Amino acid sequence: MRYSEYFLPTTREIPADAELASHIYCLRAGLIRKVASGIYIFLPLGMKVLQKIETIIRQEMNAKGAQEVLMPVLQPKELWEKSGRWTEYGPEMMRLRDRHERDFCLGPTHEELITSTVDAEIFSYKKLPLHLYQIQVKFRDEIRPRFGLLRGREFIMKDGYCFCRNQKELEVIYQQMYEAYARVLERCGLDYAVVEAESGIIGGEVSHEFVVLADAGESELVLCPGCGYASNAELAHFSWTTIPDREDMKEAALVETAGIKTIEALAHYLSVEPKKTIKTMLVQEGKNIFAILIRGDRELSLAKSARHLRRSIGLVEQDTLNAHPEIRMGYVGPFGLNAIPILADLELKESQNMVIGANRDNFHMVNANVGRDFQVDEWGDFTYPVWGDKCSKCANELEFKRGIEVGHIFQLGTKYSKSLGATFIDEDGQSQNFVMGCFGIGVTRLLASIIEQKHDERGIIWPVSVAPFQVIILLLNPTNNRQREAAEHLYEIFQKHGLEVLLDDRDERAGVKFTDAELLGIPFICLIGNKLEREGLVEVKIRESGDSFELPLEGVVFRIQEIMGNQERGIQVDKGDTF
RNA sequence: CGGGAUGUAGCGCAGCUUGGUUAGCGCGCAGCGUUCGGGACGCUGAGGUCGUGGGUUCAAAUCCCACCAUCCCGACCA
Numbered sequence: 001m002r003y004s005e006y007f008l009p010t011t012r013e014i015p016a017d018a019e020l021a022s023h024i025y026c027l028r029a030g031l032i033r034k035v036a037s038g039i040y041i042f043l044p045l046g047m048k049v050l051q052k053i054e055t056i057i058r059q060e061m062n063a064k065g066a067q068e069v070l071m072p073v074l075q076p077k078e079l080w081e082k083s084g085r086w087t088e089y090g091p092e093m094m095r096l097r098d099r100h101e102r103d104f105c106l107g108p109t110h111e112e113l114i115t116s117t118v119d120a121e122i123f124s125y126k127k128l129p130l131h132l133y134q135i136q137v138k139f140r141d142e143i144r145p146r147f148g149l150l151r152g153r154e155f156i157m158k159d160g161y162c163f164c165r166n167q168k169e170l171e172v173i174y175q176q177m178y179e180a181y182a183r184v185l186e187r188c189g190l191d192y193a194v195v196e197a198e199s200g201i202i203g204g205e206v207s208h209e210f211v212v213l214a215d216a217g218e219s220e221l222v223l224c225p226g227c228g229y230a231s232n233a234e235l236a237h238f239s240w241t242t243i244p245d246r247e248d249m250k251e252a253a254l255v256e257t258a259g260i261k262t263i264e265a266l267a268h269y270l271s272v273e274p275k276k277t278i279k280t281m282l283v284q285e286g287k288n289i290f291a292i293l294i295r296g297d298r299e300l301s302l303a304k305s306a307r308h309l310r311r312s313i314g315l316v317e318q319d320t321l322n323a324h325p326e327i328r329m330g331y332v333g334p335f336g337l338n339a340i341p342i343l344a345d346l347e348l349k350e351s352q353n354m355v356i357g358a359n360r361d362n363f364h365m366v367n368a369n370v371g372r373d374f375q376v377d378e379w380g381d382f383t384y385p386v387w388g389d390k391c392s393k394c395a396n397e398l399e400f401k402r403g404i405e406v407g408h409i410f411q412l413g414t415k416y417s418k419s420l421g422a423t424f425i426d427e428d429g430q431s432q433n434f435v436m437g438c439f440g441i442g443v444t445r446l447l448a449s450i451i452e453q454k455h456d457e458r459g460i461i462w463p464v465s466v467a468p469f470q471v472i473i474l475l476l477n478p479t480n481n482r483q484r485e486a487a488e489h490l491y492e493i494f495q496k497h498g499l500e501v502l503l504d505d506r507d508e509r510a511g512v513k514f515t516d517a518e519l520l521g522i523p524f525i526c527l528i529g530n531k532l533e534r535e536g537l538v539e540v541k542i543r544e545s546g547d548s549f550e551l552p553l554e555g556v557v558f559r560i561q562e563i564m565g566n567q568e569r570g571i572q573v574d575k576g577d578t579f
Numbered sequence: 580c581g582g583g584a585u586g587u588a589g590c591g592c593a594g595c596u597u598g599g600u601u602a603g604c605g606c607g608c609a610g611c612g613u614u615c616g617g618g619a620c621g622c623u624g625a626g627g628u629c630g631u632g633g634g635u636u637c638a639a640a641u642c643c644c645a646c647c648a649u650c651c652c653g654a655c656c657a
Contacts, residue, residue, distance in 0.1 A: 012618070013592095013606070019650080036647095037649065144580095144654095146650080151656080302654095315654095442656090443657085509616090509618065509619065511616080512617085527616075549593065557629095
C-alpha cells in the first residue's frame with residue numbers, strides 16, 4: 001500500500017475526548033473515528049488490525065472443531081419473551097419497532113437465537129456435541145460508555161455456544177476453549193491472567209475470565225506469585241495476616257461518640273487502630289436487610305456477600321431504611337436489629353475487645369466481644385484482600401494488579417435449554433435438555449487492550465501478529481530518483497515475499513514520516529535516504545526495541561523474516577483451518 | 580440515573596468575569612516560492628448556524644431559562 005493513496009488520517013493533537021492510551025492512539029493513528037458515544041467507525045487501518053485479530057480467533061476456534069455462523073443483529077421480541085429476558089434484560093437492551101409495529105431488539109447477546117436454531121435442527125445425541133460461534137456486532141446500551149473501544153455500546157464480539165449431551169462432554173469442550181483462549185492472547189503478544197469467576201447467584205457453574213494486564217483496566221486482580229492462584233479481587237480467597245494477640249476480655253462499656261460516624265474518625269477519637277473496630281454493613285435484597293460485620297479497616301465485597309447469601313444484593317438504600325426506625329445510621333451495631341440476620345466475617349471470630357456501633361445515636365461500645373456482648377447468626381468470607389494479605393493456598397504474599405477482561409468462558413448447563421425448551425433424544429430414547437457452554441471474546445476490546453499494553457510515549461507498538469503492516473518504508477526524499485527507485489524496488493521485494501508493507505511516498509518532511517511511523521506502531525521501519533544514496537544501505541529500525549541495523553537492499557527482507565520467525569517460534573503457532 | 584465539567588473553523592484552544600464595529604490564535608487545508616534525515620519558512624487564500632431553542636436588552640459567543648451532546652467519578656459487562 002502506498003501511503004500517499006491510503007486513507008489514513010493521523011493527528012498531532014491529543015483528542016479532547018480521550019484519556020487512555022488506547023483511546024488516544026486509536027484516534028491519533030487513524031484506526032477509528034467516533035460517530036456517537038460508544039459508537040465508532042473503523043477506518044482502513046483499524047479494519048486491518050481487526051481482521052488480523054479475527055483471523056487469529058478463527059484459526060484457534062476452527063482448530064478446536066468449532067464452526068462459524070453469522071446471526072443477525074436484529075432479533076424479534078418473541079424469542080426473548082420465551083426465555084423471559086425481554087422483561088428481564090432491562091434498559092441495556094436496545095429495543096425498536098418495525099413499520100408493522102413489531103418489536104425487535106438489537107442483539108446484546110445471542111443465546112436465545114442459537115439455542116432455538118439448534119433445537120429446531122438437532123434431535124439426536126448422535127449429532128452432539130456441536131459447537132457454533134460467530135464474530136458479530138452486538139449492541140448494549142451501556143449506562144456509561146467510556147474509554148473508546150474498551151467500553152463501547154456497539155462492539156464486536158466473538159461468541160461461541162456449545163451443545164453437549166452431558167456435563168462431562170461440556171467439560172472437555174470447556175477445557176479446549178480454555179486452551180484456545182490462552183493461545184489467542186499469547187498470539188496477540190499479551191501479558192494476561194486467567195481468573196476464576198465464580199458466579200454468585202446460580203451456584204455450581206464454572207467460569208473463567210481472561211484478563212489482559214493493564215493499569216487502566218477496570219477489573220482488579222489478585223495474583224499469587226507462589227502458586228499461580230489468580231482471582232478477581234472481589235472474590236479472592238486469602239488468609240488474613242493479623243492474628244490478634246491474646247488479651248483478657250475487658251469490661252464492655254458504652255462511650256459517647258457524638259457526631260463520629262466514620263471508622264477513621266472513630267479510631268482517631270478513641271486512639272485505637274482501625275483494625276480494632278468493627279463496622280456493620282447493611283445490604284438488601286428487595287425489602288430484606290442483612291447486617292454484615294467486618295473489621296473496620298476492611299472493605300465489604302458485595303460479590304462475596306451475594307455468593308454467600310445466594311441472592312442478588314446491593315447496599316441498603318434510604319427508602320428501605322425508612323421502614324426500619326430501629327436502625328441508627330452512623331452507629332449501627334448488632335444490637336436491637338430485630339429480625340435482621342447478622343452475618344460476620346470469619347476474621348472477627350477470634351477478635352477481642354473491639355469497638356463497635358451500639359446502634360444508639362452518638363454511642364459506640366468499647367471492649368465488645370463476640371458471644372458475650374453480641375451474637376452472630378452466620379460466619380462467612382465477606383471482604384477483599386488488601387496489601388499484605390497472604391495466599392490461602394500457599395501463604396505467599398498476594399500481588400494486586402489491574403486488568404481488562406477480554407474473554408469469558410462459561411459452563412452454562414441447562415439454563416437456556418430449559419427456559420427455551422431445547423432438547424434432544426439421548427441414547428436411552430429419553431428427552432434431555434442440552435448441556436451448554438458459552439465462550440466470549442470482546443474483539444474490539446481486545447484490539448484496544450493490545451494498545452493499552454503495547455505502547456510508549458510515541459505511539460503504538462504492534463506485535464507482528466496483529467500489526468496492520470509488518471513493514472513501513474520511509475522514502476525520505478521522494479524527489480530523488482535513485483532513492484525513489486530503491487524504495488519501489490524494496491517495496492516489490494517485500495510484497496513478493498508475502499509481507500504487508502506500507503510505502504511512505506508522501507511529499508512530507510522526514511520528521512513527519514518518522515513521527516507517523518512510530519505513531520502507527522509498525523514493527524519494522526525501513527529508511528531509504530542518504531545512506532542508500534552514499535553507501536547503498538537501508539537502515540532498519542525495530543519499533544519495539546528501538547534497535548537498528550543497516551543492510552544492502554536485497555538482504556533486508558531475509559533479515560526481517562528471520563527476526564519475525566524467531567518471534568513466531570516463541571509462540572509456537574500451529575495454524576488451524578484457515579479459509 | 581446521581582456527582583463534576585465542557586460545547587467557539589477539520590483538530591487543539593483563547594475570548595465570556597465587566598454585553599458594544601468585519602469573532603481571534605496555533606495546527607491542519609489550498610496556491611506559489613524557498614527548503615528537505617526527527618513535525619521548516621515566506622507570501623496569498625478558503626473555511627464559523629459561537630451546541631439547539633427561548634428570554635432579557637437599543638445591542639448577546641458573552642447575562643437568564645430549558646433542552647441536547649460529549650467527557651470524567653460511582654452501580655453493569657466482552
